[in-house]
Amino acid sequence: MKLTAAQLQEFNDNGFLVVRDIFTAEEVDALRAESVAIFEHERSEVWREKNGAPRTAFGCHEYNELFRSLTRDSRLVIPVEQIIGEKLYIHQFKVNPKVAFDGDPFPWHQDFVTWHYDDGMPEPRGMNIAIMLDDVTPNNGALMFVPGSHGEGMIEAPDVNGRRWMERRDVARLIKKSSDIVAASGKAGDVLMFHGNTVHGSAGNITPLPRRILYVTYNAVSNYLREPKRASFIAHRTFEPVDTVVGQVLHAVS
Numbered sequence: 001m002k003l004t005a006a007q008l009q010e011f012n013d014n015g016f017l018v019v020r021d022i023f024t025a026e027e028v029d030a031l032r033a034e035s036v037a038i039f040e041h042e043r044s045e046v047w048r049e050k051n052g053a054p055r056t057a058f059g060c061h062e063y064n065e066l067f068r069s070l071t072r073d074s075r076l077v078i079p080v081e082q083i084i085g086e087k088l089y090i091h092q093f094k095v096n097p098k099v100a101f102d103g104d105p106f107p108w109h110q111d112f113v114t115w116h117y118d119d120g121m122p123e124p125r126g127m128n129i130a131i132m133l134d135d136v137t138p139n140n141g142a143l144m145f146v147p148g149s150h151g152e153g154m155i156e157a158p159d160v161n162g163r164r165w166m167e168r169r170d171v172a173r174l175i176k177k178s179s180d181i182v183a184a185s186g187k188a189g190d191v192l193m194f195h196g197n198t199v200h201g202s203a204g205n206i207t208p209l210p211r212r213i214l215y216v217t218y219n220a221v222s223n224y225l226r227e228p229k230r231a232s233f234i235a236h237r238t239f240e241p242v243d244t245v246v247g248q249v250l251h252a253v254s
């Protein structure tokens with residue numbers, strides 16, 4: 001998948017982009033089924049909400065063949081390479097299920113401030129690309145973005161209990177400046193990309209509709225982590241460039 005000039009422009013202006021109809025229903029079914037199975041296991045990489053509901057499964061591409069092959073899929077790698085302009089390696093892989101009724105919020109934040117201070121990533125040349133595994137709406141916990149906020153650069157955010165949520169005064173200032181908040185809605189199989197400095201968060205899911213999203217974070221090979229502090233299943237230490245393959249997802253499940 002190569003982004004068009006108009007898509008690149010939209011990404012550069014807003015700091016995020018939704019690309020429609022990228023993964024087929026069959027592929028999404030397979031990815032969804034694997035993620036359900038992953039959350040049935042208790043492992044240190046699988047994190048839960050306070051009430052026990054699943055919150056995040058980190059690093060499952062390291063032990064699941066379907067997810068491993070997905071990380072090389074050209075539909076994910078090529079558009080990020082287009083933006084970053086260099087070969088990429090996998091910095092992070094995760095599934096956030098935001099389960100029906102019990103999915104908790106993610107407060108406003110920039111990803112790069114954590115990548116920088118906690119993972120030792122020098123520059124904001126890492127990037128998220130995500131696959132919607134369910135239909136995502138503003139009601140069931142879509143990611144919300146402050147358009148153009150990536151243009152502000154990294155904003156300091158103190159570490160509070162291992163997270164660097166943005167200070168409320170900064171969130172308020174940026175939303176006032178942008179005079180907009182956009183919920184990135186989409187259908188299962190759509191892809192969402194966002195810059196490491198784009199301010200985002202998501203509300204809790206009190207609907208009966210799950211909102212599963214799978215994220216791959218790639219980083220430019222030359223921008224490898226210098227002194228990472230977080231666990232290696234969160235901030236990977238294998239800085240080998242990914243070799244891209246076309247149509248890997250169905251190949252791996254057939």
Ligand SMILES: O=C(O)CCC(=O)C(=O)O
Binds near residue numbers: 106111213
């Ligand atoms: O999945 C979500 O709702 C938000 C995830 C997120 O922003 C994060 O993990 O940093």
